Amino acid sequence: MGWVNSRRDLGSLIFIDLRDREGITQIVFDPQIEKVSHEHAHILRNEWVVAVKGTVSRRLEGQENASLPTGDIEVKVTELKILNRTETPPFQVDGAVDASESLRLKYRYLELRRPEAFNTLRNRHLIASCIRKYLNGNGFIEVETPFLTKSTPEGARDYLVPSRVSKGLFYALPQSPQLFKQLLMIAGFDRYYQIVRCFRDEDLRADRQPEFTQVDLEMAFVDEDQVMGIFEDMMSVTFSEILGYQIALPIKRLEYREAMDRFGTDRPDTRFGMELKDITDIAAGSDFRMFKGVVEDGGVVKAITIKGGAPAFSRKGLDELGEMAAGCGAKGLAWIKLTDNGWQSSLNKFFGDGDKAAVNEKLDAEPGDLILIVAHNRKIVNESLGVFRVEVAKRMDLINTDGYDFVWITRFPLLEYNEEAKRLEAVHHPFTAPVEEDLPILEDYPEKVRARSYDLVLNGAEIGGGSVRIHDLAIQQKMFSILGILPEEAQLKFGFLLEALKYGAPPHGGMALGFDRLVAIMTGVSSIREVIAFPKTTSATCPLTNAPSSVDNAQLKELGLQLVGREQHTLFDK
């Protein structure tokens, strides 16, 4: 039984490629074997659903098809039953012509009929099974937490659900099960996990969906090393079992500060070098006024060296990079092409021979190399060089795409100042514990305090993160006050957590893994939409169901809601 993938009607002999989820098998209608079914088989078309009876037999000598796993055999049909016919599909399921993504989403069930799409989702299932097996075997208990829960002010925008029973009040769909898993630790569950849906109402990207799946876990009586240890082990087992790939353990670790200095980003792609080097001292001694000015203002001058990059970048290519620098806030991009005769650069006349040699040495630069330099405050310099580093590596094809390169980024800043909101915000979330030795400066220099947090980065993509949590009521209250949340407000929004912290909260910490991103990387697809059975478009709509859609006035009335503004929506697209 299966679907007609293709037919080859030779008149008196008819071949059908029959497809089911496991693959394709050729079946033969031969009037010498059975007349009636052969006659009926003439009308078969692609994607019809059929059942056949017959004998599996070895193909004739020389008629094997090496490109099919079942290419040595065929089914000689003695009975044909047509189970269903089809209209002409909106796109060809056998994949001869690729359809646009919105069409494939609208007819997602046809897309999923394709072997590649099915296999991606089957791999997702296998990865999830592997993770479950690992965690089950290590004493973790899967617990479901509420989807209809309480809106929290920090973090992303919430999806809201109106309450019918309590008119005018709203549930929020969880951005993550964060607080519930902490409560489970306080309850003494010790090791919890959940493969769970999370919801965030923010603008979409190729690697972002409004609802996405996390592997969420939490452990009691642990420090960050134990959480990271479990996670490394879990990833190692999963990559080994699913891909046959051995992750190099232990996964290397970088403190946030060092990652920013060396790679210009908190999710460095460490599959290639080209690290950022500081040449502030040398630049300060040059005659280039712009560099001097930056250094006097407390800024830095940093550079990356592109080995053999001088011929690869034309004036135009460098101008493009310059525009990207401007996009990052940098005032400009200086470059040096190293030739056998010295520097080819607009900086040439501003640097003495000694300084030139010092720069070359510091940057490990030889003739044929290209040096890119940015001068500004530390943040912008790191950010723009970090962007160049990745862009240049892509353009020069320096990234080994076969491997899986993991790195932990630890000890992020606990807090950062939000210019727009004019207050401090938690970098990770407000329940993250500060590094103990930084506690004394929490009040006076809050932005200098490091968090007991850690992100797992794979091939330059953040795939997960977590932290040791605050289990001390006084510190949690202090955190809220530093974040500008008044005690009454904290009580209103997080009262249940503060209350719980009074009743014997053990030290605990955990982590969450972006499961869709992990699966996308492991299956080698470019968008997480490919690894989600029924994903949404970049405007958070579903072409298949036409969600979101309008509802009856009666439904609204029942919820005590009234629409303002744009009320008219068409129910059906053309």
Place this chain on the structure above:
RNA sequence: GGGGACGUAGUUCAGUUCUGGUUAGAACGCCGGCCUGUCACGCCGGAGGUCGCGAGUUCGAGUCUCGUCGUCCCCGCCA
């Protein structure tokens, strides 16, 4: 919220600028016919178009202008 690319048979695209002009093409798919070893079967014939939508310029718009809708990518945003 901002920037960019795209939108033409069922599908994927060409045609669109410089230079608006008779009947808008191709491939795959679809329909009909022929064919006993095909496997992207082959051969012959055929149908299929509101050029996303709306306005404007023009004697004349797929082509130029403005608006609008949709899809994708990026920035902001995503504790």
